[in-house]
Amino acid sequence: SQTIHQWPATLVQPVGSPLSLECTVEGTSNPNLYWYRQAAGRGLQLLFYSVGIGQISSEVPQNLSASRPQDRQFILSSKKLLLSDSGFYLCAWSTGTEMRTDTQYFGPGTRLTVL
Amino acid sequence: GNSVTQMEGPVTLSEEAFLTINCTYTATGYPSLFWYVQYPGEGLQLLLKATKADDKGSNKGFEATYRKETTSFHLEKGSVQVSDSAVYFCALSDSNYQLIWGAGTKLIIKP
Numbered sequence: 026s027q028t029i030h031q032w033p034a035t036l037v038q039p040v041g042s043p044l045s046l047e048c049t050v051e052g053t054s055n056p057n058l059y060w061y062r063q064a065a066g067r068g069l070q071l072l073f074y075s076v077g078i079g080q081i082s083s084e085v086p087q088n089l090s091a092s093r094p095q096d097r098q099f100i101l102s103s104k105k106l107l108l109s110d111s112g113f114y115l116c117a118w119s120t121g122t123e124m125r126t127d128t129q130y131f132g133p134g135t136r137l138t139v140l
Numbered sequence: 141g142n143s144v145t146q147m148e149g150p151v152t153l154s155e156e157a158f159l160t161i162n163c164t165y166t167a168t169g170y171p172s173l174f175w176y177v178q179y180p181g182e183g184l185q186l187l188l189k190a191t192k193a194d195d196k197g198s199n200k201g202f203e204a205t206y207r208k209e210t211t212s213f214h215l216e217k218g219s220v221q222v223s224d225s226a227v228y229f230c231a232l233s234d235s236n237y238q239l240i241w242g243a244g245t246k247l248i249i250k251p
Binding site: 068069071074084115117126127128129130131132133134 | 172174176182183184185186189191229233238239241242243244
């Protein structure tokens with residue numbers, strides 16, 4: 026069966042520090058991968074998605090970046106965190122075999138607090 | 141563009157009450173429709189989905205019917221439990237690998 030891992034689970038970082046969040050998927054090949062942010066009391070905002078190694082699409086201009094160095098690894102990074110980067114970051118995957126009906130499967134999330 | 145509108149929360153009900161959470165959408169083409177649930181402190185998980193008009197998705201006592209004529213996908217449950225307390229998200233898929241999300245509705249069930 027497929028599983029998705031995210032780490033760390035929680036993170037407290039000072040403003041201006043770098044960030045690296047990691048997401049890995051097991052039990053599937055060539056998944057579509059997604060990074061979302063969920064601000065407190067709000068819905069999900071799609072940040073990045075990837076349909077293959079090295080292929081990243083950005084949905085929102087920001088100081089965050091994403092990379093996909095391996096088929097089942099998706100990394101969210103920042104060189105300098107802002108206070109507004111605080112939130113709950115969710116990684117998700119889908120099979121991509123049928124775009125219109127695909128279910129996205131979510132990881133447990135990372136709670137990021139920028140102070 | 142595509143969009144999803146959910147009823148604002150929180151929705152507060154007593155245990156065993158009937159639940160309806162409204163969801164309407166705007167979309168071109170024939171999207172699939174989803175309900176996801178987020179329990180406190182956890183990530184999201186799929187609750188149910190419907191991929192074409194008049195389909196009914198169901199899971200854990202929850203149901204939703206894809207109504208193309210009213211562009212709706214309302215979530216219902218006949219008798220809610222305290223354990224159903226969570227945030228519920230309606231979403232639709234477009235053809236570009238993306239889910240378009242509603243803002244979420246927080247459900248609080250009191251014993």
